[in-house]
Amino acid sequence: MFWALVLPLSTFKIKLAYKGTNYCGWQIQAQGEKTIQGALNSALASISKCNISQVSTLASGRTDSGVHSLGQIVKVTTPLEISKEALLRALNSHLDSDIRVLEVEAASENFHPIRDSLWKEYIYVFSNLKQSAPFCSDMIHNHPSTIDIELMHEASKQFVGHHDFSNFYCVGSDVLTYERTIYECDLTFKQSDGFWQAVTPSYYNFRVRGNGFLKQMVRLMMGTLWAIGKGHVPISKLQQSLSGLDTGKLGDVAPACGLYLSKVKY
Numbered sequence: 001m002f003w004a005l006v007l008p009l010s011t012f013k014i015k016l017a018y019k020g021t022n023y024c025g026w027q028i029q030a031q032g033e034k035t036i037q038g039a040l041n042s043a044l045a046s047i048s049k050c051n052i053s054q055v056s057t058l059a060s061g062r063t064d065s066g067v068h069s070l071g072q073i074v075k076v077t078t079p080l081e082i083s084k085e086a087l088l089r090a091l092n093s094h095l096d097s098d099i100r101v102l103e104v105e106a107a108s109e110n111f112h113p114i115r116d117s118l119w120k121e122y123i124y125v126f127s128n129l130k131q132s133a134p135f136c137s138d139m140i141h142n143h144p145s146t147i148d149i150e151l152m153h154e155a156s157k158q159f160v161g162h163h164d165f166s167n168f169y170c171v172g173s174d175v176l177t178y179e180r181t182i183y184e185c186d187l188t189f190k191q192s193d194g195f196w197q198a199v200t201p202s203y204y205n206f207r208v209r210g211n212g213f214l215k216q217m218v219r220l221m222m223g224t225l226w227a228i229g230k231g232h233v234p235i236s237k238l239q240q241s242l243s244g245l246d247t248g249k250l251g252d253v254a255p256a257c258g259l260y261l262s263k264v265k266y
Helices: 036-048 084-094 149-159 195-199 217-229 235-242
Strands: 010-018 056-059 068-078 099-106 119-127 161-164 179-190 203-210 259-265
Touching: 010 036, 010 084, 036 056, 036 068, 036 084, 036 099, 084 099, 119 217, 149 179, 149 203, 149 217, 149 235, 203 217, 217 235, 217 259
Parallel strands: 068 259
Antiparallel strands: 010 068, 010 099, 056 068, 119 203, 119 259, 161 179, 179 203
């Protein structure tokens, strides 16, 4: 009789930053496309000297192709006894420079990065220049149209509260409900100066904090604000849309390059 060798498992909670430009999103894809999760799993397997099927990772949420993260939270399970300090160093030495592990801490095997989160925050970054800056084209989206920023700022306040976001959802994952609660939402101007004015032009931050988000929800919120800022959609139509009326999508899906998963709170 042969007995299978059962290796002890270690569980960690890691904070991950990444530039999503060269990746097909967070989640591993069926056709083997380059993803953040795939890169992380490969690094874990290499460090643990095991088959990639013996490691597992679960993120606080999926990010789409081209979307970035300042603070993705990931539950990592691996058959390796290692300190959190050593794991941080080892992972960063195996990952490409556009993925960085910022923090590592030991976690319970019952920790669930999605269910246990209190809120998540996303930031959409865009400029409003006649000509886009060459250095940040994959990090800041330039929207060169004439837009009323003050009207957009006023409209952004409509998102705060508990609403039906069925008009701010793209098919791609099953959900039990389209209702979500937005705790904070604002649109602010960020001024660059000196050397950084040439590298990173002045830009706008659209910041949204809520208890959960649907697929491409923030990008549709951003697209709706642009449509309002251009005078194509009245704020009253946004209010109707958030009440659950089937208004259809009020704006386009904003490009992925400007979106950042900013924070996850536990």
